[in-house]
Amino acid sequence: MSLIRSPKRQHDDHPAPDGGPAPRSGPAALLGLLTAAGGPRYAAALLVDALGTGLLRPFLLLYGIGVLALDAGTAGLAMSAGMVAGLLVLPLTGRWIDRGARSLPAAATLLVRAAGSVVLLADGTAGFAAAAVLLGVGGQSWPATHAAVVSTLTEGRTRDAALAAGRTLRNAGLGAGALLATLAVAGGTGALRLLAAVTGAACLLAAVLVHSLRVTAPQAPPPPAGAERAEGPALRRIGLLSVANLPYSFAFDVLEVALPALLVLHLHASPAWSSGVFVGNTVLVITLQLAVVVRLADRARHLVLAAGGIALALSYLGFWAAGALGGTAGAAGVAAVSVLFTLGEILYSGSGTALVAASAPPHLLGRALARWELSSGVGRALAPAALTALLAVGPHVLWPVLAVTTLLAAAAVARLRPVRGAAGPRVADPGRRGTCSHAPGPVVRKDTA
The missing domain is CATH 1.20.1250.20 (MFS general substrate transporter like domains)
Known part of the structure; x- marks a missing residue:
């Protein structure tokens, strides 16, 4: 993987300086940004996950009512419990990322969602509730883990464009998956069970692809005296x-x-x-x-x-x-x-x-x-x-x-003016590196926010 360089930022929120290289739009740029932020395997994982999720997510309530014969109130309550569980797990996911983990948390969220899709195949209220919780936990934590992976492998405005490219691919995959599911749902309960199984397989494949990247970031050293006060504005x-x-x-x-x-x-x-x-x-x-x-x-x-x-x-x-x-x-x-x-x-x-x-x-x-x-x-x-x-x-x-x-x-x-020195550790240590197994060497971040 080639070294990713963006215009060196004077601050976290300043516009890119004139004359610096800027990402471009278009299909070729989309592919380039997706491979820059994790390589072909990560791009494939994003697409597989989006397609698989699009197959099931719009029909989860229908699955509980039509396949498992649950009443709408029970199914809705289970889905709400899954969302709440996902929100409760988010702070733990953030702390895991701050320990230097990058691709492992992302793979874990996909694996949890794969488990949730498999549990859906079991009958009964308990199985649907457990599946909803697993899908909620994995779904709520995924955006943060994905952004952490991209932020480790890219910087500056290239990072912004890579995040946008990932959203574009995910939206397209979700739309395509939902369209396929709409066509398949006419097949009745058997088709809905098949959608759950395919979603589980897609999430599992995406988890394997993401984990194979082995992206990590170095754990930050203990902050020097006065660092907490300096980070307060940020x-x-x-x-x-x-x-x-x-x-x-x-x-x-x-x-x-x-x-x-x-x-x-x-x-x-x-x-x-x-x-x-x-x-x-x-x-x-x-x-x-x-x-x-x-x-x-x-x-x-x-x-x-x-x-x-x-x-x-x-x-x-x-x-x-x-x-x-x-x-x-x-x-x-x-x-x-x-x-x-x-x-x-x-x-x-x-x-x-x-x-x-x-x-x-x-x-x-x-x-x-x-x-x-x-x-x-x-x-x-x-x-x-x-x-x-x-x-x-x-x-x-x-x-x-x-x-x-x-x-x-x-x-x-x-009114939130840019805070000078908000990311001070990047200035003090411009050689902070994240590593990725598909790259020939370390990926260097040179953010100077």
Whole structure:
């Protein structure tokens, strides 16, 4: 594997200097970034995992009801328990990463999900609950472990683009898997059991591929006297980012919960409108995510994240206005505004994790990523109940509340000025290295944040 070099950053959140090499977009760049951040095996693992997960995730509730004959309340409660278990495990995952582990935690999350898929094949409520917990633990910890692997093998704006490339591939794989599952689900309970088995096999294969990389990072030496005080601003910054992330994270359930309810229940539109909005969002995210991240490489990450919040807030107001039109005109207006919503989502997902990874002191990378993903998970856990409750009162309550809270979060993010010396250990030890078994030598990180 060749040495990965990005423009040497003057600070974790500064734009890339003019004249430096910058990642490019396009299919060739996508492949290059995926192989740069872990090699062909890691890229294959991402694709296999995404395809396998897409086969089962949209139909997990249906599996519990249709195959195991559980009532909807019991199946939903088990799935919620799985999500809570995943959130509780996240801090432990972060500490594991901070001990220098990289590919092993990522492989472990995939292995746990493979076990959950296999347990699904057992009958009974206990088996479904155990499977939901295993799938929840593996699913919640995966984003942090993946970001840690990419952050160890790449740096600077190349890291941002590599994270975006991974999201693009994963979204494409999830979409393809869900499409295949939609076609297969007509086969009845036997087809659903087959989907569970194939998902388990895919996660197991991905776990083997990831573990074979053997990516590690050196454990940081004990911090010198006064280091905790120097790192205080960086830790506070990450804490504030995680709090601001809560209203941002509602955006994903706006697409999956609020908009379908608005279109079908309030505008009495055909469900096809909801499906069209979802498909359009997925296609735009897949095709534009990497290009937007690369295009905005000369912008400070915290300002890009704030711009994403502003775009989301404006789209919420747009949904409110479109819904007031009623009928087909309202549904068409919602579909049009969803393009602005998708842009906000792209800006948010393309800058959030990258900003946290760039802001974190190296020996606290795992805990910083875990804190960010914990806030996302809490937001997503609260979103369905909160959104449906607000919508039950009326769209005139739902959309203004979402717009105001997201705008406040965006304002807080915009005020987070870059903290000088936040990643001081990188300056003191520019030769910090992460190793990868497929590379001819160590992969050197030269971040100077």
